[in-house]
Amino acid sequence: MNKRTIAILGATGSIGTQTLDIVRRYPDRFQADCLVAHSSAEKLFDLVREFRPKVAALAAEPREIPEDVRFCEWIFGPDCAVKAIQAAKPMDALCAIVGIAGLDAVWAALDICERVLLANKEALVTGGSLVMEKAAQLGKPMLPVDSEHSAIFQCLQARQENPVRRLHLTASGGALRDWPKEKMRSATVRDVLAHPTWSMGGKITVDCATMVNKGLEIIEAHYLFDMPVDRINVVVHPQSVIHSMIEFEDGAVLAQLGRPDMRGPIGYAMGFPERIPYGAQPLDFAQLGQLTFAAPDGERYPCLKMAQDALRAGGSLPVALNGANEVAVAAFLREQIAFGDIAPIISEVLEKTSRSEITCIGDVYAADAAARVLAKNCVGRLSC
Ligand code: NAD
Numbered sequence: 001m002n003k004r005t006i007a008i009l010g011a012t013g014s015i016g017t018q019t020l021d022i023v024r025r026y027p028d029r030f031q032a033d034c035l036v037a038h039s040s041a042e043k044l045f046d047l048v049r050e051f052r053p054k055v056a057a058l059a060a061e062p063r064e065i066p067e068d069v070r071f072c073e074w075i076f077g078p079d080c081a082v083k084a085i086q087a088a089k090p091m092d093a094l095c096a097i098v099g100i101a102g103l104d105a106v107w108a109a110l111d112i113c114e115r116v117l118l119a120n121k122e123a124l125v126t127g128g129s130l131v132m133e134k135a136a137q138l139g140k141p142m143l144p145v146d147s148e149h150s151a152i153f154q155c156l157q158a159r160q161e162n163p164v165r166r167l168h169l170t171a172s173g174g175a176l177r178d179w180p181k182e183k184m185r186s187a188t189v190r191d192v193l194a195h196p197t198w199s200m201g202g203k204i205t206v207d208c209a210t211m212v213n214k215g216l217e218i219i220e221a222h223y224l225f226d227m228p229v230d231r232i233n234v235v236v237h238p239q240s241v242i243h244s245m246i247e248f249e250d251g252a253v254l255a256q257l258g259r260p261d262m263r264g265p266i267g268y269a270m271g272f273p274e275r276i277p278y279g280a281q282p283l284d285f286a287q288l289g290q291l292t293f294a295a296p297d298g299e300r301y302p303c304l305k306m307a308q309d310a311l312r313a314g315g316s317l318p319v320a321l322n323g324a325n326e327v328a329v330a331a332f333l334r335e336q337i338a339f340g341d342i343a344p345i346i347s348e349v350l351e352k353t354s355r356s357e358i359t360c361i362g363d364v365y366a367a368d369a370a371a372r373v374l375a376k377n378c379v380g381r382l383s384c
């Protein structure tokens, strides 16, 4: 079998290392030709030693490149991900850089690679219509890696020509799901990072606790599946066993179930259309006992409605929501602001943003920059 070459953008992160776990299991099938990370140089050196890519890249230049990893081409700087895929020209790009910082790489991967395997949801939240238009024009598949979107994509394989009435996105509720609402405001970084079912990077774990993550995922689903916001339902499902569902006109619902293990959706995208086992234990339904569901509590999770409203308004507002959230989450993780400040910062930025059209990637970055200025002002005012 011919090996599929793959770039792993965000190779040292949660998604990146789980992707490499699958590459490690199937050395005859995949070749990690290009590894990109931000600043975790030592971790990347180890991965380069093990996977021997053609190209490796770091956004922040390290002090020294060890002798034994100099066999590959090294690229440094903020635009290293784009340059690295241009140099390696892999068949697939697994886009798992966190935040809008990954948008350029998704854009370039569409030009260079045969397929884009997308974990970096912020690229679609901010550049959604442009990215999907480009993918359609070039006829390049965008294979979702986000577990909910992978679940929907998997269910859609059984759709035939039938229209889909609604999408149901499941949400774990995050680390503070069972906390009294009045205590949530002062949750510490440690409290928020203790996710009950998924083990993920810091930013997305905070996003789960505010449920901005589900808001971002509504926007992501809107673009990936061309579904209006009012036909995307969110349901809290604490066990994280049903990864999401599609509903047909006759009321029939298809769901995709599995353990909460990101190697499931990552492997599905890597092997598509073939399923490749990654060593997960089968689900034991008798042991699970029950699966439960609840409507999201709007008071506990105000960010969810903000995201729905931003998507309804369209234009620059989803970009502003994302930019404000990135600034607020980074400030919370630095312990500059309280957990309870994140939602009001996003709300204030959205209120102060006047909607503009997004017609090119430059418009996305302009809207993002404007939102970041507003959000940083809020952080400055609120800093503890
Ligand atoms: P993470 O913080 O664990 O890893 C991020 C990776 O991106 C790291 O390797 C980091 O070095 C790299 N990176 C960050 N900024 C960069 C830059 N400017 N240039 C080059 N590399 C850069 O994050 P994660 O949890 O793996 O999430 C990655 C993306 O996948 C996010 O968009 C997230 O929303 C999405 N996602 C993650 C999960 C999950 O289970 N972790 C699930 C669904 C979706």
Ligand code: MG
Pocket (backbone or CB within 6 Å): 146, 147, 148, 217
């Ligand atoms: Mg998800």
